[in-house]
Structures are given as C-alpha cells and as structure tokens.
Amino acid sequence: MADQQPLTVLIAEDGAADRLLLASIVRKQGHLVLTAENGEQAVALFVEQRPQLVLLDALMPVMDGFEAARQIKALAGEALVPIIFLTSLTEDEGLVRCLEAGGDDFLAKPYSQVILAAKIKAMDRLRRLQVTILQQRDELARHHTHLLNEQRVAKAVFDQVAHAGCLSAPNIRYLQSPYALFNGDLLLAAFTPTGDMHVLVGDFTGHGLPAAVGAMPLAEVFYGMTAKGYGLAETLREMNAKLKRILPVGMFCCAVLLNLSFERRVVEIWNGGMPDGYLLPQAGGEPLPLVSRHLPLGVLAPEQFDEQTEVLPLVLGDRLLLLSDGVVETSDENDQLFGVERLKQVFAANRQPQQLFEDVLQALEGFRGQSRDDVSLLEITVVAPQVLAPAPIVYSDSGQSSPLDWSLSFEFRAQTLKRFNPLPYLMQVLQEVHGLRGQSGALHSVLNELYSNALEHGVLGLDSSLKRDAQGFAAYYQARNQRLQALQDGFIRLHLHVEPLGGGGRLIIEVEDSGKGFDVGKVLQSPAREQRLCGRGLSLIRQLSRHAEWADDGRRARVEFAWEALA
Amino acid sequence: MAVESALSQDGEELTIKVKGRFDFAKHQEFRRAYECEPRAPKLVIVDLKEATYLDSSALGMLLLLRDHAGGDDAQVRVVNTNSDVRKILAISNFDRLFEIS
Amino acid sequence: MFDNHIDRKVLSELQDVMEGEYLNLLVVFLDDAQRRLDQLHAAHDTEELRMAAHSLKGSSGNMGAQVLADLCRQLEERLKQPPLLAIEDLINQIYREHATVRQLFLAECQRISVG
Numbered sequence: 001m002a003d004q005q006p007l008t009v010l011i012a013e014d015g016a017a018d019r020l021l022l023a024s025i026v027r028k029q030g031h032l033v034l035t036a037e038n039g040e041q042a043v044a045l046f047v048e049q050r051p052q053l054v055l056l057d058a059l060m061p062v063m064d065g066f067e068a069a070r071q072i073k074a075l076a077g078e079a080l081v082p083i084i085f086l087t088s089l090t091e092d093e094g095l096v097r098c099l100e101a102g103g104d105d106f107l108a109k110p111y112s113q114v115i116l117a118a119k120i121k122a123m124d125r126l127r128r129l130q131v132t133i134l135q136q137r138d139e140l141a142r143h144h145t146h147l148l149n150e151q152r153v154a155k156a157v158f159d160q161v162a163h164a165g166c167l168s169a170p171n172i173r174y175l176q177s178p179y180a181l182f183n184g185d186l187l188l189a190a191f192t193p194t195g196d197m198h199v200l201v202g203d204f205t206g207h208g209l210p211a212a213v214g215a216m217p218l219a220e221v222f223y224g225m226t227a228k229g230y231g232l233a234e235t236l237r238e239m240n241a242k243l244k245r246i247l248p249v250g251m252f253c254c255a256v257l258l259n260l261s262f263e264r265r266v267v268e269i270w271n272g273g274m275p276d277g278y279l280l281p282q283a284g285g286e287p288l289p290l291v292s293r294h295l296p297l298g299v300l301a302p303e304q305f306d307e308q309t310e311v312l313p314l315v316l317g318d319r320l321l322l323l324s325d326g327v328v329e330t331s332d333e334n335d336q337l338f339g340v341e342r343l344k345q346v347f348a349a350n351r352q353p354q355q356l357f358e359d360v361l362q363a364l365e366g367f368r369g370q371s372r373d374d375v376s377l378l379e380i381t382v383v384a385p386q387v388l389a390p391a392p393i394v395y396s397d398s399g400q401s402s403p404l405d406w407s408l409s410f411e412f413r414a415q416t417l418k419r420f421n422p423l424p425y426l427m428q429v430l431q432e433v434h435g436l437r438g439q440s441g442a443l444h445s446v447l448n449e450l451y452s453n454a455l456e457h458g459v460l461g462l463d464s465s466l467k468r469d470a471q472g473f474a475a476y477y478q479a480r481n482q483r484l485q486a487l488q489d490g491f492i493r494l495h496l497h498v499e500p501l502g503g504g505g506r507l508i509i510e511v512e513d514s515g516k517g518f519d520v521g522k523v524l525q526s527p528a529r530e531q532r533l534c535g536r537g538l539s540l541i542r543q544l545s546r547h548a549e550w551a552d553d554g555r556r557a558r559v560e561f562a563w564e565a566l567a
Numbered sequence: 568m569a570v571e572s573a574l575s576q577d578g579e580e581l582t583i584k585v586k587g588r589f590d591f592a593k594h595q596e597f598r599r600a601y602e603c604e605p606r607a608p609k610l611v612i613v614d615l616k617e618a619t620y621l622d623s624s625a626l627g628m629l630l631l632l633r634d635h636a637g638g639d640d641a642q643v644r645v646v647n648t649n650s651d652v653r654k655i656l657a658i659s660n661f662d663r664l665f666e667i668s
Numbered sequence: 669m670f671d672n673h674i675d676r677k678v679l680s681e682l683q684d685v686m687e688g689e690y691l692n693l694l695v696v697f698l699d700d701a702q703r704r705l706d707q708l709h710a711a712h713d714t715e716e717l718r719m720a721a722h723s724l725k726g727s728s729g730n731m732g733a734q735v736l737a738d739l740c741r742q743l744e745e746r747l748k749q750p751p752l753l754a755i756e757d758l759i760n761q762i763y764r765e766h767a768t769v770r771q772l773f774l775a776e777c778q779r780i781s782v783g
Contacts, residue, residue, distance in 0.1 A: 014723065015700060015723050015726060015727045016696050016697075016699070016700045017693060017696045017697035017700045017701075017727045017730065017731065018726060018727050018730055020689070020692070020693055020696050021682070021685070021686070021693060021730055024685055024686050024689055024693075025685055028685060059719065059722060059723075088722070088725060088726050088729070109726045109729050109730055110678070110729045110730045110732075111730060113681075113685065203623075205623045205624060205626070205627050206623075206624070206627075249630055249631050249634045250627035250628060250630045250631040250634075251627060252626075252627070252630070254623075254659065272659075272660070273658060273659040273660065274658075275658065292658050292659070292660060293660065294660055295659065295660045295661070295663055295664070296659055299630065299664070301639075304639075
C-alpha cells in the first residue's frame with residue numbers, strides 16, 4: 001500500500017454504519033474521502049470535487065447507484081473515473097445491471113480491507129493509463145496539425161513559383177490531383193519568348209515534404225530558363241546539375257520534357273525514367289511511344305549527364321500524351337494493374353480525337369476501385385501558332401527610356417560553339433531597348449533562325465533537305481550532334497547596332513558564318529512549306545523583320561528592326 | 568530475415584539478398600547489410616531472386632549502395648531479376664550504372 | 669453466547685481499522701439498525717420490506733452479526749417470489765435476533781468506554 005498515490009475517493013452509501021466503516025478503511029489507506037448518502041448527493045459532490053475514484057452502493061433512496069453511475073460516467077467524458085459498486089447483490093442479473101450502468105468492478109459486503117486496497121490500486125492503474133493515452137492522442141493531433149500546416153505553407157510557396165505556367169493554354173488538357181505535389185508529381189508548362197512551348201511531367205522519389213522540396217528549385221530553373229529563351233538541352237543540364245547538388249544520394253526525379261514548336265511543327269523529346277509518352281498521329285494509326293532513354297534527373301554528375309534529345313516532325317492535329325506511372329499502376333479490387341495494353345486499347349477504340357482525354361479518364365475510372373492521388377495526365381494538341389497567345393513578359397525595371405546609340409560584336413569560335421548558346425544572353429541585352437519590347441517574340445524567332453542557320457547549315461555544313469520526314473529528322477539531328485562534337489574550326493560573328501531613327505530607333509543584326517554559303521535566290525523562290533521544313537526560314541525572317549538581305553553568297557545576313565517614338 | 572548479406576572468404580565480394588517486397592520498409596536493413604563491412608569489397612552483388620516487387624525507393628537504395636561502394640569506381644551487379652523487376656530497371660535506364668542480369 | 673451471534677474476529681478487525689472511532693461506529697450501527705427495524709415494521713409493501721431487509725443484511729454483516737445478516741438474507745429471498753409464506757414468522761425471528769445483538773453491542777460499548 002506504500003506505493004499507491006493518494007486519491008480523492010467518493011463514497012455513496014445509504015447505511016450510516018457502512019458508510020462510516022468504509023470511509024475509515026479508505027482514509028486509513030491514505031486517501032481523501034468524500035461521503036454521500038444517496039445518488040443525488042453523490043452526483044452533486046462529483047460535479048463539485050471531481051474525485052478520481054467512486055465507490056457506489058447499488059440500492060439507495062432518492063437516486064440509486066445505477067442512475068448515479070450513468071450520470072457520473074457522462075460527466076467524466078473522456079477521462080476514466082473508475083466506479084466500484086458496493087453490493088450484496090449476488091444474482092447475475094444484479095451484477096450485469098452494475099456493469100451496464102458503467103460500473104468497472106464490485107466490492108462485496110462484508111468489506112474486506114485487503115480486497116478493497118487491491119481493487120483501488122488496480123482501478124487507479126487503469127485510470128492513469130487512460131490519462132496517458134489521452135495526452136499522447138492530443139500530442140499526436142498537435143503534431144499532425146503542425147505537419148498539415150507546414151505542407152500548406154510549402155504548397156503556397158510552390159504555387160507562387162509555378163504560377164507562371166501555361167497549363168491553361170487552349171490546346172492543353174490535364175489532370176492532376178491537388179495532392180500531387182506531396183506525391184512528388186510535377187506538371188510544368190511554359191512558353192518560350194518565341195512562342196514555343198516547354199513541358200515537363202515529373203515524378204520525384206519519396207513522399208510528403210521531401211518530395212515537394214525538390215520540386216521548387218526544379219520549377220524555378222525550368223520557368224526561369226524557358227522565359228529567357230534557353231533551349232531544352234541547356235535547361236536539362238542545369239536542372240540535373242541542381243538536383244544532383246542539392247538532393248541526397250538516392251533521391252532523384254524521373255522526368256519527361258518536350259519542346260514543341262508550333263511554328264516549325266517539330267517536337268524535341270527527352271525522357272529519363274518516366275513511362276512511355278505517346279505521339280498520336282492526326283491521321284490515325286499506331287501511336288508512337290516516347291520511350292525513356294535516359295537516367296532520371298539528379299543521378300549523374302554534370303560531366304556524365306546526357307542531354308541528347310530526339311526530334312520528331314509534327315502535323316496539325318497530332319496529339320501528345322504524357323502520363324505519370326500512377327496511370328498504368330492503377331489497380332482494381334483484385335490487384336490487377338490497368339497496364340499499358342489497356343491504355344493502348346483505349347487509343348485504338350477512340351473515334352473522336354477530341355474525346356481521347358475523356359476516354360482515358362473514363363477507362364481509368366471504370367477500372368479502379370478507389371481513386372488514386374498520383375495520377376497525372378497531360379494532352380497537348382498541335383495547333384497553328386496563332387491559336388495560342390503567349391502571356392506578355394513581365395519586365396522588372398522602371399520603364400524609363402534607355403540609351404539608343406551603341407553597338408556590340410562577338411566572334412564565337414569552334415570550342416565555344418560546341419558548348420555555348422549565346423542567344424539568351426543577347427536577348428537579355430536587347431530587352432534593355434524599350435522600343436523593342438513589343439517585338440520581343442519576333443526578335444527572338446529571327447535571332448534563333450539566323451543563329452541556327454549559321455551554325456547548322458553554315459559552320460556544320462548540314463543539308464537542310466534531310467528534314468523531309470521522320471527518319472530524315474533523326475538522321476539530321478544525329479549528324480548535327482556528331483559534327484558539333486567533332487568541330488575544330490569555324491566561327492560565327494554577331495554584330496548588333498542600335499541607333500536613333502526618326503523619333504524612335506532601329507536595330508541592325510548582322511550574322512556572319514565561316515561556312516560554304518548557299519544560293520539565296522533559289523531558296524527564296526521555293527514554295528513556303530518546303531522552306532519552313534527544310535529551308536532556312538528565310539521567308540520567316542523577312543516576314544518578321546523590317547528588312548532582311550543576304551550577302552557574300554549567303555554567308556552574311558543583315559536584318560533590321562525598327563520602332564516608333566514611345567509615348 | 569528479409570535482407571541477408573554474405574561476404575566471400577577473401578573479403579572481396581559482398582552478396583546481399585533481398586526477399587519479398589524491396590521497398591522503403593527495407594531501408595534500414597539494406598543499409599546495415601553493406602555499412603557493417605569495415606573494408607569496402609571490390610564487388611557487390613544484389614541478388615533479387617526472391618524479390619517480388621521493386622519501387623522507386625529501392626532504386627534510391629541501389630544508388631546509395633553504389634555511392635558507398637565507390638560511386639563511379641564501384642562494381643555493382645543486380646542479379647536473378649524477374650521480368651517485372653527488369654522492366655522497372657529498364658525504364659530508369661539503370662543498366663547504365665549497374666550490371667543487370 | 670457472544671460467538672454465535674457476533675464474530676469476535678470481525679469486531680477486533682473493526683477496532684483495528686476504526687481506532688479512536690470504534691465506539692462511534694458501534695453507536696452509529698445501533699442507531700441505524702433500530703431505524704431499519706422501524707422501517708420493517710412500517711413497511712406497506714413487499715418492496716419497502718425488501719429494501720429494509722437488504723440494508724440491515726449489509727450493515728449487520730459488516731459488523732460481524734452473522735445470524736442477523738443471514739435472517740435478513742432469507743427474508744429478502746422469500747420476498748422475491750410469491751406466494752409469501754411464513755413471512756410474519758421470519759420477521760419475528762429478526763426482531764428477536766436484533767434484540768440479542770443489540771444487548772451484546774451495548775455491552776461492548778460499555779467495555780470500550782471503561783477499558
């Protein structure tokens with residue numbers, strides 16, 4: 001009895017002698033005693049003093065023990081207040097009544113001190129256990145709320161980073177769970193300054209905050225570089241390097257990236273670890289799988305990273321479908337997987353291309369028992385570029401007018417041409433010219449065309465007529481990579497002049513390459529479609545600029561942009 | 568035990584066997600299997616004969632193992648893979664980092 | 669005579685527990701027991717009879733008065749099932765046993781006060 005801590009014990013017993021005796025026994029065991037003569041008094045005392053243990057006589061006048069027990073248990077709520085019935089009831093029926101009324105134990109008359117002490121000890125142990133359980137439950141609830149709050153904050157920050165996306169473009173349909181971020185699922189899409197579209201569907205390892213935390217730096221790099229006009233390869237290199245640096249070994253991001261040019265009707269693809277995407281031809285027929293050919297992002301060191309992309313031609317009405325592995329891994333009640341075969345069946349059965357996205361969703365819904373929150377689906381339709389209206393670029397300067405009389409010259413030689421794309425840097429410089437901002441897209445497109453012509457057809461000597469069909473494309477880009485790797489000599493010179501003109505100003509771009517040149521007249525006379533696919537985009541350059549001419553057998557291009565006085 | 572390891576007589580070869588589901592729950596056990604060796608072995612073999620399933624955290628664990636065993640200088644073989652496991656390893660192109668059979 | 673009607677061992681344990689309050693306990697019991705008997709006498713129905721018998725059974729048991737306790741138990745049992753046979757007789761036995769027990773407890777009170 002020495003190790004029992006003192007309790008406040010309520011004794012309700014209508015027999016005066018019994019009450020006195022019991023009170024003395026309990027007091028002698030070291031506890032504080034409250035006494036009541038009937039059930040009503042007992043309940044009132046309970047409310048007032050909140051004893052930890054109650055000894056209740058079953059049969060009492062005014063309110064009997066059963067009713068008093070019910071009321072006391074209700075008042076106790078979540079806490080356990082053990083009730084020991086005092087009874088000389090021996091029949092089962094009586095004992096059952098005691099239990100049903102909420103009694104936890106019995107003490108028979110005549111009272112045994114030893115038995116009473118043992119029962120008090122046992123009941124108190126249960127009481128303290130309940131206290132511990134409630135404390136731990138409350139602590140758990142607090143931690144959980146805290147965690148949910150952290151996740152909410154993380155998501156809010158992420159949504160700010162990802163807000164610049166163009167997932168709302170008219171030719172995009174997508175499905176993503178609101179919990180996607182915490183499954184590591186990522187869906188990013190943004191326009192480049194020339195109106196091309198970069199798209200990323202990704203899947204980080206892990207769950208919860210660790211998965212979400214990697215997504216933010218990745219999204220920043222993706223959006224930042226895309227907005228500045230960097231190509232897919234450079235963006236991939238940067239994303240891989242960043243993840244490799246910041247993520248612990250063992251964490252990585254599977255991703256599939258697309259660079260769609262609606263102007264040139266071409267898509268560049270890089271898939272590292274994601275399930276097959278699909279190119280569904282407008283004309284029908286077998287969907288072309290976009291297979292994973294690379295390791296996921298964040299695994300390889302920068303020196304070993306392979307940013308080689310595949311290039312495919314596109315036709316108006318073609319559809320591209322990208323999905324996360326949640327789609328194929330969706331399972332039904334019998335743990336059967338949805339699988340690639342069923343997906344292909346949906347493609348085959350589809351009659352109306354605009355319905356394809358719905359068809360896939362319906363097939364998934366019809367198949368699974370319960371919904372999954374790691375299913376991400378993205379469909380992009382190839383449309384004419386006029387259909388899309390890219391969001392205007394937000395400038396971060398004061399808008400005050402800029403210096404109007406300067407020139408800049410660069411010469412890029414072989415070793416630099418291999419590794420460096422100067423265009424984003426040059427565009428940054430040109431952004432400073434306020435008068436040009438309204439023509440930013442056109443400017444970017446023209447610079448791109450001029451530079452790729454100079455590099456690919458000029459310095460590398462590639463034959464543009466290769467790009468007539470899908471095989472030709474593959475061959476062309478393979479050859480491009482090989483020749484670029486092997487390049488030893490050659491140069492591209494770039495000159496930019498900005499000068500006042502009338503009330504406004506003009507920009508003169510000159511691009512010179514060390515190649516063999518070409519028959520400008522012939523190319524300009526060939527039909528527009530041929531020009532676009534395998535020509536040098538000369539008509540495009542003419543359309544987008546104020547004036548364009550070629551000299552030195554096509555080795556030197558001179559293009560002009562102009563603007564009026566600003567308001 | 569779901570993860571068993573055995574070192575060869577000369578200490579040059581470590582074999583780690585994974586049974587059942589190779590997923591995040593096996594994280595600690597798998598790590599212990601190779602971290603307890605005082606001298607890094609020249610060759611590590613991961614035997615998946617009795618492994619039924621592999622997920623992305625298992626891929627992460629393989630990367631950790633490779634890093635521990637010397638990174639690019641490591642020789643890690645993943646053997647006795649069934650077709651499902653091989654498919655998962657193929658999608659992530661892990662055959663560029665591990666010898667898979 | 670004492671040992672038939674009251675268990676000495678119980679009394680000794682009571683004295684142990686109650687210490688200075690032992691006399692008080694005896695007095696309270698005597699008063700309580702009398703009250704129960706009055707209830708028994710004034711009872712209008714079987715329910716009231718049963719309650720009185722039940723209470724007296726409990727307290728006399730606690731005080732070591734086994735015979736009295738047992739008689740009350742018998743009355744309680746019999747009151748549960750009609751027809752009510754030989755109730756009057758049993759009640760009279762209870763009155764007589766109570767009288768005996770009362771005398772014995774008064775003697776015990778005296779012993780304590782003097783001793």
